[in-house]
Amino acid sequence: MSAFVDFKDVVKRYRMGEVEITALDGVSFQVEQGEFAIVVGPSGAGKSTILNILGGMDSCDEGRVVVDGVEVSAFTQRQLTTYRRNDIGFVFQFYNLVQNLTALENVELASEICPHPLEAAAVLRGVGLTKRMNNFPAQLSGGEQQRVAIARALAKNPKLLLCDEPTGALDDRTGKTILKLLQDTCRKSGMTVVVITHNHALTAMGDRVIEVRDGRVAAMKRNARPASVESLEW
Numbered sequence: 001m002s003a004f005v006d007f008k009d010v011v012k013r014y015r016m017g018e019v020e021i022t023a024l025d026g027v028s029f030q031v032e033q034g035e036f037a038i039v040v041g042p043s044g045a046g047k048s049t050i051l052n053i054l055g056g057m058d059s060c061d062e063g064r065v066v067v068d069g070v071e072v073s074a075f076t077q078r079q080l081t082t083y084r085r086n087d088i089g090f091v092f093q094f095y096n097l098v099q100n101l102t103a104l105e106n107v108e109l110a111s112e113i114c115p116h117p118l119e120a121a122a123v124l125r126g127v128g129l130t131k132r133m134n135n136f137p138a139q140l141s142g143g144e145q146q147r148v149a150i151a152r153a154l155a156k157n158p159k160l161l162l163c164d165e166p167t168g169a170l171d172d173r174t175g176k177t178i179l180k181l182l183q184d185t186c187r188k189s190g191m192t193v194v195v196i197t198h199n200h201a202l203t204a205m206g207d208r209v210i211e212v213r214d215g216r217v218a219a220m221k222r223n224a225r226p227a228s229v230e231s232l233e234w
């Protein structure tokens with residue numbers, strides 16, 4: 001039985017003219033269902049490449065990626081599209097909301113194309129935006145926009161919530177409220193969450209920490225007692 005997420009000896013190379021860059025050089029790690037996992041490492045270590053492969057936005061050159069018992073690395077382009085659409089929720093650093101749609105419409109747009117969506121308004125209430133549903137992104141603060149983006153990802157009812165530097169554009173205090181929302185979502189709904197960050201201070205709150213350096217996993221550890229977000233200092 002493999003883990004819920006199982007990366008095994010994954011290699012990814014990018015060719016740029018004559019030059020070949022090995023972004024991932026044999027990456028192996030596991031994440032169990034319902035865990036809050038943190039992938040940490042310096043700039044250029046390969047974090048985004050890992051997330052892109054895990055989310056079906058990119059494919060690997062060697063190795064195996066299994067999610068929920070299915071070999072994603074063997075998918076055709078068409079299967080990858082369905083996988084991205086139905087199984088993966090993405091949260092990005094810069095929210096990527098549609099500017100001329102309200103918060104509610106942004107969430108509905110994403111969930112409409114999924115087979116088992118949650119009710120958009122209910123999810124927005126769950127992320128603390130009861131009173132902001134009919135506002136446009138430009139009328140919301142950065143933290144509120146990120147909440148909309150999280151609601152949009154969650155409303156798809158995905159198997160995996162993938163977050164790429166979700167607090168990168170926010171001040172520290174707002175960033176912590178977003179991290180708390182992600183941790184609470186993981187605890188309350190059993191959602192498997194993977195967050196990538198360059199900030200080592202965040203690792204204390206993860207159930208599992210995967211440290212990436214130079215395209216390899218330098219260490220993987222489990223936290224027996226993950227810290228609450230409030231106790232983190234940076």
Ligand SMILES: Nc1ncnc2c1ncn2[C@@H]1O[C@H](COP(=O)(O)OP(=O)(O)OP(=O)(O)O)[C@@H](O)[C@H]1O
Binds near residue numbers: 015
């Ligand atoms: N599309 C691409 N074409 C060419 N090289 C790429 C591409 N994407 C990533 N790389 C290279 O692969 C390596 C890993 O990049 P990646 O973006 O995964 O790192 P990262 O850890 O996410 O960094 P950061 O924290 O700066 O986003 C880097 O050397 C990068 O330049």
